Amino acid sequence: MFAVYAARIDRDQPLAGLELGERPAPESRPGWSTVTVKAASLNHHDLWSLRGVGLAQDKLPMILGCDAAGVDEDGNEVVLHSVIGQSGHGVGPEEPRSILTERYQGTFAEQVAVPTWNVLPKPKELSFEEAACLPTAWLTAYRMLFTNAGVRPGDSVLVQGAGGGVATAAIVLGRAAGLRVFATSRDEAKRKRALELGAVEAVEPGARLPQRVDAVIETVGAATWSHSVKSLRPGGTLVISGATSGDRPSHAELTRIFFLELKVVGSTMGTKDELEDLLSFCAATGVRPVIDEALPMDRAREGFERMESGGQFGKIVLTNP
Numbered sequence: 001m002f003a004v005y006a007a008r009i010d011r012d013q014p015l016a017g018l019e020l021g022e023r024p025a026p027e028s029r030p031g032w033s034t035v036t037v038k039a040a041s042l043n044h045h046d047l048w049s050l051r052g053v054g055l056a057q058d059k060l061p062m063i064l065g066c067d068a069a070g071v072d073e074d075g076n077e078v079v080l081h082s083v084i085g086q087s088g089h090g091v092g093p094e095e096p097r098s099i100l101t102e103r104y105q106g107t108f109a110e111q112v113a114v115p116t117w118n119v120l121p122k123p124k125e126l127s128f129e130e131a132a133c134l135p136t137a138w139l140t141a142y143r144m145l146f147t148n149a150g151v152r153p154g155d156s157v158l159v160q161g162a163g164g165g166v167a168t169a170a171i172v173l174g175r176a177a178g179l180r181v182f183a184t185s186r187d188e189a190k191r192k193r194a195l196e197l198g199a200v201e202a203v204e205p206g207a208r209l210p211q212r213v214d215a216v217i218e219t220v221g222a223a224t225w226s227h228s229v230k231s232l233r234p235g236g237t238l239v240i241s242g243a244t245s246g247d248r249p250s251h252a253e254l255t256r257i258f259f260l261e262l263k264v265v266g267s268t269m270g271t272k273d274e275l276e277d278l279l280s281f282c283a284a285t286g287v288r289p290v291i292d293e294a295l296p297m298d299r300a301r302e303g304f305e306r307m308e309s310g311g312q313f314g315k316i317v318l319t320n321p
Contacts, residue, residue: 001025003109004300004318005051005063012101013302014050023063026105026113031090033072033116035080038155039132040068040107042316043165044244045099052086054102064069065107066100066319069122069131077122080107080114080280083270090115099136099269108300110320113136120276123283132316133289134278136269137165141173141217142278143270144239149215153178158231161220162194162202163313164240168290170217171197176287182209184224193313197290215239224251227258237263290314296321 001023017271026034032130046064049055049094055062066082085091100106100114122131127166136293144166151174163181174181175198182200191202201210205224212233218224221243228238230253257264270278282288292312295303296319303316 001110002297003063004297005061006055007061009057011051014047015308017050018301018304020298020300023109025111031115032113033119034077034111034113035068035070035072035110036111037068037320038070038128039317039319041132042303043067043136045136047226047308049101052315055233062101063105063109064101067132067135068089068107068112069128072119079120079122080135081118081120081275082135083269084115087117089117100271107302108297108318123279125283127296129291129319130289132290134276137315138169138289139270139278141166143274144172144217144241144267145173147274148239148265148267149237150171151179151215156180156211158182158209158213158216160224160228160298161288163187163190164219165315166219167217168314171199172287173289176285182213190313220245222246222249226251226253229253230263232262234260235264236296239240239265240268292316294319
């Protein structure tokens, strides 16, 4: 079957290890389901995999891709939850939790196999392309906002780095949930898009906000860390799920964190129950993922190049006929 896969690890030039071509179709195994992929979305996790982060050399070649929507063996339209081993279903209770493509072949292919427990019904209101955007970036944003930040309608939130998948999702979900959303971006066009999606104000990174916020959604890391901490009200919460600019800020702001009793919460992905809630939320409210571009699977390299350059706003989706 046709697939998009990591053939080599290159920490400095990750796309040098990206290959498109034929790979073995998944084999049937007890407790697993094979899904025909209709749409799959790119995540920065895929670029990190090409750099060897979370992907060991002995696992190569590895088909990339965490997210997908498609059709199962019985003809049902489905969405995949990409955290494998969370429940023990299909892998055994002793296996540690992993994200698809760290141990098992991913979704950038004509077919993918996952534990049957990880297969959820796709709401009829969502297209395959829309549904494929939800299981990683949008689920991460959902958990950051509503589980780990614990915000409520009327609260204020700062979203760093508008344009990325998680940040874009946080703006849209926050607006739909009645939050007062502020956003940052270095790019003027992305700040404008953030306003169109519902942010009340979009500023350059580091700019002073008109008010201190209840929570910060942080995925940028070192470049925005000090600004995130300084933007919180006393007792506020900073939730971090990524560090695309690096994980070593020049100033950790420890004094401010303890003096103002701020909370710093790490967040990774989300649970199957949270993904079910997110799917229902989108179906019921009309909220839809922001799709930057949809490309046929055989043009995957273009999508990777766009994501690596940071030029996208929202999700890049790969499709099969």
